[in-house]
Amino acid sequence: MAPLSAGALVVFALIAAALTLFVTEWLSPDMTAIAVLVSLAVLEPYTGVPAREAIEGFASPxxxxxxxxxxxxxxxxxxxxxxxxxxxxxxxxxxxxxxxxxxxxxxxxxxxxxxxxxxxxxxxxxxxxxxxxxxxxxxxxxxxxxxxxxxxxxxxxxxxxxxxxxxxxxxxxxxxxxxxxxxxxxxxxxxxxxxxxxxxxxxxxxxxxxxxxAADFTEEFDMDRHLAQLTVRESSPLVGLTVAEALDGGELEALVDETDGVAATADEEAPSDAVDPIDVDVLQIDRDGESFFATATDWPIEADDVLTVRGSKQAVNQFAERYELRQLPRESVTEELLAESGHAGILAEAVVDGESRLLGRTLGDVGLRSRFDVTVLAIRRGDTVIREGFAGVELAAGDTLLVQTPVDEILHLDEEGYLVLTEGPPELFDVIHDEAAPPTLxxxxxxxxxxxxxxxxxxxxxxxxxxxxxxxxxxxxxxxxxxxxxxxxxxxxxNVVFLLAGLLPLGAAMQATGGATFVGGLLAGAGTVLPPLALLALFYLLTAVIASVITPVATVVLLAPIAVATAQDVGLSGAPFLFVVTFAVATAFLTPVGYQTNLMVYGPGGYRFTDYARVGGPLQLLLCAVTTVGVAVVWPL
Incomplete structure (x- = not known):
């Protein structure tokens, strides 16, 4: 086996750094790929990738x-x-x-x-x-x-x-x-x-x-302990103020918008006992049988109004005491109550997908409530539900948000690439799909x-x-x-385009420095004890597992050259090994992070991380056998 060159060591170090960034997501995958591209060009004496060749990925077929x-x-x-x-x-x-x-x-x-x-x-x-x-x-x-x-x-x-x-x-x-x-x-x-x-x-x-x-949204997100209704007493300092005025005037700094993380600016006359924010959101106001979305109405708050709020039991108790409000039984708050009037907006479920503009940003930075009139009630991440302290939550792909919002605002967020709508009342999807008139071609x-x-x-x-x-x-x-x-x-x-173009020169560097040949030689040792079909199956499993941990794009760039080099070292055709890697990266079932569509259903399905291996593991093994045999028949070894 040829000795490992200094250039190959540099390329392997870049691969290790890139894999670490892919797994930790300290940088987004597309920015990691561009960093790899820049590093390969800067280190050309070692990597063998000149600057012009490094950017050729952008013109790749x-x-x-x-x-x-x-x-x-x-x-x-x-x-x-x-x-x-x-x-x-x-x-x-x-x-x-x-x-x-x-x-x-x-x-x-x-x-x-x-x-x-x-x-x-x-x-x-x-x-x-x-x-x-x-x-x-x-x-x-x-x-x-x-x-x-x-x-x-x-x-x-x-x-x-x-x-x-x-x-x-x-x-x-x-x-x-x-x-x-x-x-x-x-x-x-x-x-x-x-x-x-x-x-x-x-x-x-x-x-x-x-x-x-049969679960509605409040049951599905287990919101029963985080939703409450409070009646406004005549002595409450909120009487006579709209929610907006109260926010501007400092009376409701308790309503610090946890979805934008920016407390309302209190004026110089704000009461000294109201400086500490309470993690409570006012969702709607109910009066004489009508409901109004709290941040969208300009009705002044009156005595006997019922405020529906989101918050922990302790926070709601503190909020009620501070503003002289009387609590109603918590079990009265249901999805039906939260969306019983068009004035109050709707409840909807939306997913942060792998291409969302919200990725890596905290809700405190985004300002959903102040900018879009969208109030976040809960965040589901797999089988974990977050119901408070939203300001510091950094959003990740697959997160599912339960929101209360006017229809036009949630549609705007969907159209602008912030969120993907997954569930809501019929009228929401009537607007999207015009269900009153069934689609025709x-x-x-x-x-x-x-x-x-x-x-x-x-x-x-x-x-x-x-x-x-x-x-x-x-x-x-x-x-x-x-x-x-x-x-x-x-x-x-x-972001996918930059990911692809940034990683393509990595494969060229592995070829130029002999790194692919070196790794192929190591794996070729298995070929001396394994029959060709078993070696082919080994590459399928190795590829499927790696693709389920990092991006399939990175996996095919890394393993395809190695697979071909290994085949050539043991005297086999490289084509079937390349094909088996291609099929394996396209069917990475084992985790929600391996493929975009897996992330999209992660939150709406309420899945656990292990559910993907539970269902996808047997399928992965079955397809390992089927794909390996099929590839060997169509493209003989």
Whole structure:
């Protein structure tokens, strides 16, 4: 075995630092990738990656294709195809859990082979939760299979996932030939069929019921001890003030907005005993049978008004004593009471996804209540629920927020990429999906679908490369009015683009310094005692586990060169090893952090971290055998 060069040691040190940042998330993954790119260029004498080569990832066919596919997917989504499929699903299943599960798994898996699976899952989550509520089925029983099905569908075609496109680029560099549109399809179809069969049988029995089907929001987030109603006495200093005036004047500095972390500015005449904030939010005011969202109404507070508040028992007691309020029985506060009047806004559930503008920011920095009239009542992180002290909570991907808000404000947050709506009252999704008029696919709506089909056909027939076909499709989308130019730019997940472009030169550095060959030589030792098929299975498992801990993109960049080098060291073809890595990174089921759609269902399903391994572990082992054999048959060792 060749000795390890100084350059390889430098590259391995950069990899170790990058992996540490990926796991700890001290820097966001895209910024970590750019830091790797800069480091490789600065350390060129050791890494062998000049500055011009370091930035070539931004012009990589894979990156260009991914940008174009985001835009094409947005055009298809805007045409209403996904909404139309969802409406048909609701009509056909009619409340039967087995039929509903089969429809969800079948629809999402096939769709994800041709359209970006993130918008598919984003549309299906609220549909699934509303159907689950209507038919008294636990949403937990349906959402994890939804995510896994979308991942399985990604193995069908070249454009099924970003990692497929990235692996195609790596194949071109290492093996001299990129993937075609349907290179993965023979094995992908088998993987999909086996995975769907598992989800509808064994997997169905393993999926836990974390959220009771009959639970409303207050029960689901266990809010009974953190919601209370207080009656305003005639002697209360709040009488005659609106909530806004009280906040401005210092009377309600107890209402420090824990969702923006900024206390109301008290004037010089503020009472000295009111300087210490109390962690209590006023949610609504009830008077003579009408309810009003507290921060949106300009009605002065009157004696005998009932204030609905969020806070711990101790905080509410302190608040009531300070402002001369009388407490009502806590069990009177329900979801129905909180949303019984349009004046009071609605209760909704929304997820912080992996591309949210809220990632890494605290609620105190964001100012949801002061900027958007959105009051956070609770945060669910897996099976843990946070109900107080929101100001210092740093939001992470997968967090689910229970909010009280006017409809237009929560829609604005969804449209601007802050949150993904997952559950709410029917009127909320009537606005989004216009359920009064079931979605139809008219001639105009079929234009973007036709453009996507044309792109796939041109690439599959080899008329033009996939990236040229996809860019042509983008032009056609905008030229036909199927998508505006501004919406096209907004559709691209630029953090993913920077992640891909930043990590691509890392693979080149491993090749240039001999690092991939060195690691391949170490693993080739296993090839002397393992038969080729077992070595192939070993790479599948290694890839699947690593991809479940760090990003699949980083995993394919790191392991694809090593897999090919290992195969060449033991005298085997590199192609099957590259393909098995490609399939393994696309099906990283073991944790919620391994794949974007897993994070999206984490909060709405109320899952525990271990639920993914519980359901995905057996599926991962099953697909290890199926994929390994399938790859060896289609691409002989």
């Amino acid at each position: 894979a990156v260009v294709t991914i940008v174009a596919m985001y835009i094409l997917s947005a055009g298809v989504e805007q045409a209403g195809l996904v909404d139309w499929l969802a409406a048909r699903l609701a009509t056909l299943t009619r409340g039967d859990e087995n039929r509903l599960l089969a429809a969800i798994v079948g629809t999402t898996s096939v769709s994800a082979g041709f359209v970006n699976n993130t918008p598919i899952v984003a549309v299906f989550i609220p549909l699934v939760t509303s159907l689950a509520e209507r038919y008294r089925i636990s949403p937990s029983r349906l959402l994890l299979p939804l995510s896994f099905a979308a991942m399985l569908g990604g193995t069908l075609t070249l454009i099924g996932t970003t990692t497929n496109l990235l692996a195609s680029d790596i194949s071109r560099d290492l093996l001299g030939e990129p993937f075609s549109m349907f290179t993965l399809t023979p094995v992908g179809v088998v993987v999909l069929l086996v995975g769907v069969a598992y989800l509808l049988t064994v997997g169905q029995s393993l999926v836990p019921e974390r959220i009771h089907p 008219g001639p105009r709506a079929l234009v973007p679908v036709g453009i996507l089909v044309a792109v796939i056909a041109l690439a599959a027939l080899g008329v033009v490369p996939i990236y040229i076909a996809a860019l042509g499709g983008v032009v056609a989308m905008v030229a036909t009015g199927s998508l505006s130019a501004s919406r096209a730019y907004d559709a691209v997940s630029w």
